[in-house]
Amino acid sequence: MTRENLFVFDRYLPLFDPDKFLDVAFYQELEKIGYRQVLLGGTGAANLAGLVAELKAQTNLQVCLYPAGPDSVAPADVVIMPDVMNSNSHYARPCGSGSVATAMNIRRQGLNYVPVAYLIMGNSTARWYFDAYLLPSNKILLGYANYAHMVGYPYLALDYEDPKIDIDGRLIAALKQIGDMRLVVSDEFTPETAAEALRMGADTVITPSDVYEEAGGLIEALELARVFYDRLLKQ
Numbered sequence: 001m002t003r004e005n006l007f008v009f010d011r012y013l014p015l016f017d018p019d020k021f022l023d024v025a026f027y028q029e030l031e032k033i034g035y036r037q038v039l040l041g042g043t044g045a046a047n048l049a050g051l052v053a054e055l056k057a058q059t060n061l062q063v064c065l066y067p068a069g070p071d072s073v074a075p076a077d078v079v080i081m082p083d084v085m086n087s088n089s090h091y092a093r094p095c096g097s098g099s100v101a102t103a104m105n106i107r108r109q110g111l112n113y114v115p116v117a118y119l120i121m122g123n124s125t126a127r128w129y130f131d132a133y134l135l136p137s138n139k140i141l142l143g144y145a146n147y148a149h150m151v152g153y154p155y156l157a158l159d160y161e162d163p164k165i166d167i168d169g170r171l172i173a174a175l176k177q178i179g180d181m182r183l184v185v186s187d188e189f190t191p192e193t194a195a196e197a198l199r200m201g202a203d204t205v206i207t208p209s210d211v212y213e214e215a216g217g218l219i220e221a222l223e224l225a226r227v228f229y230d231r232l233l234k235q
Contacts, residue, residue: 006154007078007114009184009204012194012232013064014225015039017209021221022047024054029222031059033229039206040076041066049074070101079111082118082157085144089131116155116184117148122162138171142178149179160187161208172200191231198232205232 014030018040021027027038038061040048048065052074055063065076069091073079081103083094091098106113119141120132127134135141145156156175160167167185175183185197186206194205207228212221 006182007064007112008182009064010037010233011198011204012228013037013039013204013206014212014228015041015066015186015206015209016212017041018048018051020209020213021218022051023218024051024058026218026222027055027059027061030225031061033222033226034233035061035225035229037062037064039064039066039080041068041072041080048072052076067102069098070105073102073105073109073111075109075111077112079106079113081106081113081115083115083153084118084120084130084132085148086119086132086135087130088133092130114155115153116157117145117153117181118157118159119144120159122160122165124159124161126159126161138168138174141171142174145175145178145181149181154181155184156181157184157186160185163188167197167200169200172197172202176201191228194228195231 016038030038040052040063052063052065055061063076064078064080065074066080066082067073081099083099084092085094087093090096120127120130126132135144148156167187172183182203183201184204184206185202186208188211189197189205189207194207197205212224215221215224
């Protein structure tokens with residue numbers, strides 16, 4: 001993979017759990033709003049391959065897939081390969097068993113993919129799920145990021161999904177000085193805080209599925225999606 005043919009994510013990418021958002025009509029409405037890309041992932045994977053196939057057949061959306069493991073790999077436009085850099089788990093860490101098995105399945109199906117150096121920043125569900133340890137300082141985190149750049153990761157992702165921690169603009173600025181890695185930041189953003197993260201220097205911001213699950217219903221979720229689109233993506 002070269003930087004020239006690297007898949008590029010939009011400035012804002014909403015993540016949807018396919019167990020909670022499984023109706024193609026919902027995604028068709030997102031497309032009408034103006035969305036070009038959606039991200040599917042999370043623990044739900046009961047009909048993931050079927051939903052990906054339906055979206056590719058019935059919409060023009062680019063489907064980005066964040067697989068929970070090798071069984072979640074499906075023919076999306078791009079499959080994210082997240083190596084959890086600060087994981088204690090033999091399954092999730094770089095060259096871990098889950099990472100390798102997922103890579104083998106991606107290769108077997110001949111799918112497009114992007115390797116992502118993924119760092120968990122707070123006490124989130126992701127930290128528990130991936131058995132991640134918190135890094136003691138930004139200096140250490142920058143060391144991890146430099147390593148990721150040197151070995152060739154095109155993307156660096158910071159998971160801030162912890163209400164007790166805030167995005168550090170100085171850290172974002174320092175990360176942007178490392179090299180040509182694209183920076184993704186995930187958090188339970190509002191449209192305003194997502195815009196601020198982009199202003200700080202993030203290339204892409206992601207909202208987890210629960211931001212939309214807690215909106216109240218599908219109509220409310222679509223209304224929220226329109227607000228995010230108007231604030232972050234509308235030209």
